[in-house]
Amino acid sequence: MTWRNRLFLAITLLGTLLLSACSGGLPPLIEPDETPKQFLSRQVIVVLSDDLREQWPAIDREIQLRYAIAKAGEFPLASIRVNCLVYRIPESGNPGQVPEYLPPDQVIQALGRDARIQLVERNQLFESLQNSSADPYAALEYGPQTTGADLAHRVSTGKGVPIAVIDTGVDWNHPDLIGRIAKIQNFVDGGDAHFNDESHGTAVTGVIAARANNGVGIYGVAPDSSVTALKACWYASPDSAKAACASWTLAKAIDFAINAGSRIINLSLSGPPDELLKRLLDAAFKKGVIVVAAAAEDKPQPGFPASLPTVIPVISSDARRQVARPAWLSQLLPIAAPGVDILTTAPHAGYNFLSGSSLATAHVTGVVALLLQQQPHLRPDEVRQILVRTGYAGPASTHQPQATLVNACRALASLDDGLACP
Numbered sequence: 001m002t003w004r005n006r007l008f009l010a011i012t013l014l015g016t017l018l019l020s021a022c023s024g025g026l027p028p029l030i031e032p033d034e035t036p037k038q039f040l041s042r043q044v045i046v047v048l049s050d051d052l053r054e055q056w057p058a059i060d061r062e063i064q065l066r067y068a069i070a071k072a073g074e075f076p077l078a079s080i081r082v083n084c085l086v087y088r089i090p091e092s093g094n095p096g097q098v099p100e101y102l103p104p105d106q107v108i109q110a111l112g113r114d115a116r117i118q119l120v121e122r123n124q125l126f127e128s129l130q131n132s133s134a135d136p137y138a139a140l141e142y143g144p145q146t147t148g149a150d151l152a153h154r155v156s157t158g159k160g161v162p163i164a165v166i167d168t169g170v171d172w173n174h175p176d177l178i179g180r181i182a183k184i185q186n187f188v189d190g191g192d193a194h195f196n197d198e199s200h201g202t203a204v205t206g207v208i209a210a211r212a213n214n215g216v217g218i219y220g221v222a223p224d225s226s227v228t229a230l231k232a233c234w235y236a237s238p239d240s241a242k243a244a245c246a247s248w249t250l251a252k253a254i255d256f257a258i259n260a261g262s263r264i265i266n267l268s269l270s271g272p273p274d275e276l277l278k279r280l281l282d283a284a285f286k287k288g289v290i291v292v293a294a295a296a297e298d299k300p301q302p303g304f305p306a307s308l309p310t311v312i313p314v315i316s317s318d319a320r321r322q323v324a325r326p327a328w329l330s331q332l333l334p335i336a337a338p339g340v341d342i343l344t345t346a347p348h349a350g351y352n353f354l355s356g357s358s359l360a361t362a363h364v365t366g367v368v369a370l371l372l373q374q375q376p377h378l379r380p381d382e383v384r385q386i387l388v389r390t391g392y393a394g395p396a397s398t399h400q401p402q403a404t405l406v407n408a409c410r411a412l413a414s415l416d417d418g419l420a421c422p
Helices: 005-021 050-067 104-112 143-147 192-197 199-209 247-259 274-286 357-374 380-390 407-411
Strands: 043-049 070-079 082-088 117-122 125-128 160-169 180-187 226-231 244-248 264-267 290-294 313-316 335-338 342-346 350-354
Touching: 043 050, 043 104, 043 247, 050 070, 050 082, 050 104, 070 247, 082 247, 082 407, 104 117, 117 274, 125 350, 143 335, 143 357, 160 199, 180 192, 199 226, 199 342, 199 350, 199 357, 226 247, 226 350, 244 247, 247 274, 264 357, 274 290, 290 357, 313 357, 313 380, 335 357, 357 380, 357 407, 380 407
Parallel strands: 160 226, 160 264, 180 226, 264 290, 290 313, 313 335
Antiparallel strands: 043 082, 043 117, 070 082, 125 244, 342 350
16 A cells, blocks of 8 residues: 555544534444443342253242342353352341341352353453554554465455354444344344444444445455454443443353354453353353454453363453563463454444454454365364464574464465465
């Protein structure tokens, strides 16, 4: 791209942002007093086996009466054959009341001792891994070139590969995403109204599947893939830089993705260890679903679910192929992909530069889709081996742990002898 084209694009993007600012700035967000029921504090999830289906109503009533807690919701997870009951523990109780009020930890411990209950855990919060700021126009769309995806497109564009993006909502009317979103589903109470307005899911989806050769905007790593947009996250307040997600909504979305036949699940988010979500992701692995997850680069641990052996963990690299070096790198060697100053889609036909391992994860998801078009029956461990074997692990003289920088062209060339890569 010539300097004149770069300057034109920069001026065009700047004009778009200025117009957006004049018309009200950021897209509308759910106000704090509209917090969806899946994100209220002091919630616990009780997991019951499908084998006890006839006892579910009686167990539910007994829990509410014995522990003086109110039911907040219920959802089955067909992929792991369980039913989940959600309760909200009150903040205080009246001394001497019957039944007597118990603090949250004691309720959880008591429920955990019930032989009929498979699992009990808090409804935990997760967050997207997009940085709160980036230097606009620091780079153009370098991801497909840096990863070699532009060369890989000679033999594969991810055509028809079903990908589940579990995230915020997505602007499916964006000119670069029209026709790329096969299905949408909302798992956040009250989240339908803002589905098209949310930036994180729109950005992630653009990196993966923005349309190629349509005369506008950018193109994705897997521009002919088929995306299912599953909203399990939202913006907790109008000034939130990151989206928030809950165990409750993530569990339902992962279960949906597995049952819908998704071959790849993109999780550009991170949070605390979660046994229910682990069970679902283990089930996905056994069914051959490749799960790609963002790792936390600025924390002492990679976070969940990136820490699981059944997923592909991802960190960021920049336009010069410099890879992030988190403190935990000696514990877990992730895949690296472009995640600094990434030009991608924004709501309402916009574009923006964003940074974070969320965007890097989307690049790896796109590369996996390219591989699956060529060999649809690749297993998760086989995909990971290909990415590691064909990627770039840094200078051989370096004695420190090195993440593997993904190379889509070489990965595809390992499956197709006719593809030449530099």
